[in-house]
Amino acid sequence: MNKWEIFWRQFYELGGYENFLTGLKNTAYIAVFGLLIGMVLGCLFATFKLLPGKGFFRRFLSIFTDVYVTLFRGTPMLVQLLLIHFVVFPVMGIDISPVLEAIIAFGLNSGAYVSEIMRGGILSVDVGQTEAGRALGLSYGATMVKIVLPQAIKNVIPTLGNEFITLLKETSVVSLIAVMDITKSFQTIGQRTLEVIVPYLMLAVVYLVIIMVVTGLVKLLERRLRASDRN
Amino acid sequence: MIEIKNVYKSFKKLHVLNGVTTTVKEGERIVIIGPSGCGKSTLLRCMNLLEEPTYGEVWLDGKTVTPIDPYLYPELIKLSKTFAKLTKSGMSEEEALDKICEERLLKHGEGSAFAKMKKQLYQDNYLNINLARRNMGMVFQNVNLFNNMTVMQNLTCAPVSLGIKTKEEANEIALRLLDRIGLLDKKDEYPSKLSGGQRQRIAIIRSLCMEPKYMLFDEPTSALDPEMVGEVLALMKDLASEGMTMVIVTHEMGFAREVATRVMFLDKGKIAEEGTPDEVFSHPKNERLKEFLSKVL
Numbered sequence: 338m339n340k341w342e343i344f345w346r347q348f349y350e351l352g353g354y355e356n357f358l359t360g361l362k363n364t365a366y367i368a369v370f371g372l373l374i375g376m377v378l379g380c381l382f383a384t385f386k387l388l389p390g391k392g393f394f395r396r397f398l399s400i401f402t403d404v405y406v407t408l409f410r411g412t413p414m415l416v417q418l419l420l421i422h423f424v425v426f427p428v429m430g431i432d433i434s435p436v437l438e439a440i441i442a443f444g445l446n447s448g449a450y451v452s453e454i455m456r457g458g459i460l461s462v463d464v465g466q467t468e469a470g471r472a473l474g475l476s477y478g479a480t481m482v483k484i485v486l487p488q489a490i491k492n493v494i495p496t497l498g499n500e501f502i503t504l505l506k507e508t509s510v511v512s513l514i515a516v517m518d519i520t521k522s523f524q525t526i527g528q529r530t531l532e533v534i535v536p537y538l539m540l541a542v543v544y545l546v547i548i549m550v551v552t553g554l555v556k557l558l559e560r561r562l563r564a565s566d567r568n
Numbered sequence: 569m570i571e572i573k574n575v576y577k578s579f580k581k582l583h584v585l586n587g588v589t590t591t592v593k594e595g596e597r598i599v600i601i602g603p604s605g606c607g608k609s610t611l612l613r614c615m616n617l618l619e620e621p622t623y624g625e626v627w628l629d630g631k632t633v634t635p636i637d638p639y640l641y642p643e644l645i646k647l648s649k650t651f652a653k654l655t656k657s658g659m660s661e662e663e664a665l666d667k668i669c670e671e672r673l674l675k676h677g678e679g680s681a682f683a684k685m686k687k688q689l690y691q692d693n694y695l696n697i698n699l700a701r702r703n704m705g706m707v708f709q710n711v712n713l714f715n716n717m718t719v720m721q722n723l724t725c726a727p728v729s730l731g732i733k734t735k736e737e738a739n740e741i742a743l744r745l746l747d748r749i750g751l752l753d754k755k756d757e758y759p760s761k762l763s764g765g766q767r768q769r770i771a772i773i774r775s776l777c778m779e780p781k782y783m784l785f786d787e788p789t790s791a792l793d794p795e796m797v798g799e800v801l802a803l804m805k806d807l808a809s810e811g812m813t814m815v816i817v818t819h820e821m822g823f824a825r826e827v828a829t830r831v832m833f834l835d836k837g838k839i840a841e842e843g844t845p846d847e848v849f850s851h852p853k854n855e856r857l858k859e860f861l862s863k864v865l
Contacts, residue, residue: 463710463712465708465710465711465712466712466714466715468618468708468712469706469708469712469713469714469771470714470726471618471701472616472618472701472704472705472706472708472775473701473702473705473706473725473726473774473775473778474698474699474701474702474726474730474778475698475726475729475730476698479729483725483729484714484716484717484725487716488715488716491716
């Protein structure tokens with residue numbers, strides 16, 4: 338049997354694909370829900386940073402955001418994941434599935450990055466849009482949600498796509514808290530057959546294909562959202 | 569009635585408005601003219617608090633939208649510690665009042681009687697700015713239609729999401745106004761597909777959809793191609809003939825003369841001269857105004 342046959346036998350006939358499917362599902366969950374949480378947090382934090390006025394509450398929110406962003410951008414993703422899995426949640430007595438833990442960890446992490454992306458996006462929307470909204474009697478929050486954020490998100494779609502791709506690839510570290518993801522599923526095959534060349538090559542190809550699909554989807558989304566722009 | 573009470577506005581070191589006091593009565597059409605940088609737009613933007621005055625108050629229909637400015641209330645100043653200190657040092661009450669207002673001497677912590685009365689004044693007279701703005705439509709120089717919405721969404725967004733109108737009512741009003749300006753066929757277009765004049769006219773009716781009592785115009789034709797100016801001015805004249813209360817900042821002197829009930833000439837952040845269009849344009853008294861008119865007419 339050559340290397341390819343060994344791999345194929347392990348993957349198909351001996352049920353390696355079941356791990357792969359679970360892994361694919363987990364990777365997708367972590368990346369997608371991580372980004373969703375990240376976007377909600379990011380929009381919130383970006384808004385905190387850009388609140389008008391200079392009251393105590395506003396300053397508190399701004400400093401809180403600064404600390405948050407510094408912490409989550411200043412430490413490696415893997416370290417954050419390990420901390421959440423082995424330190425934070427056990428100390429707090431929270432017992433949830435590792436996949437959920439990973440989703441939370443990636444969501445918190447990506448919130449820090451997305452907040453900076455969104456801040457840039459919000460600043461790229463002409464201040465006149467906000468003024469027009471406020472002048473009609475809409476509150477700051479309503480103006481933000483209905484007018485500014487939709488335009489800001491459209492402006493940052495390419496950058497957000499980039500963030501999603503980074504996030505997706507970074508999920509490959511979740512095997513360290515015992516989550517079955519794509520990387521882990523191919524690693525398992527390698528360990529069982531003691532033959533690593535083909536599994537790791539295939540692993541790279543799988544990631545590449547996923548990223549290419551994602552890139553295509555982002556482009557499609559971008560084109561849809563540009564419908565309101567001049568031709 | 570919009571009342572501007574001794575409004576000062578400075579941006580860092582730059583003093584744009586230096587004590588403007590005026591009243592906009594219902595049915596009036598006030599045109600504000602003046603050289604660039606004289607504070608025309610800033611004054612207009614202070615009326616609906618897009619700029620917050622540094623000192624002074626803005627009142628709408630008997631309620632203030634700005635915080636209480638203690639310098640406008642002699643009886644309030646008399647309760648302050650600073651006033652007590654000055655009168656104790658031998659100054660007469662009058663002198664002390666003048667000195668405090670002149671040099672802006674009030675600080676934080678002027679005593680509990682002062683704070684209590686100030687709070688009382690505020691509670692009695694305060695009007696939330698978001699509510700006030702519903703009655704004041706604003707049209708901008710650079711239009712500011714919402715780029716992420718179609719024309720119809722632009723028109724109905726505010727009235728519907730503020731709960732003033734149901735979706736059906738808002739649609740009906742929007743369609744009627746669109747029909748009036750002859751742009752009914754553009755209702756599902758995005759703003760980017762429209763010409764400058766069309767956009768500005770839609771921005772005007774977007775404000776009208778809120779059925780405001782007052783309309784503020786901030787150089788509505790300055791950013792338009794010359795051939796589009798006419799259609800926007802025509803719509804504004806139309807509004808004027810219906811008796812809408814309007815405050816207009818513009819460089820269109822012909823329009824000002826035709827539409828205004830009062831013309832206000834601003835120079836260096838103050839009202840240098842005001843009066844009927846005839847008084848201001850044909851018989852100007854202020855030297856600066858004469859010079860300005862000789863350049864623009």
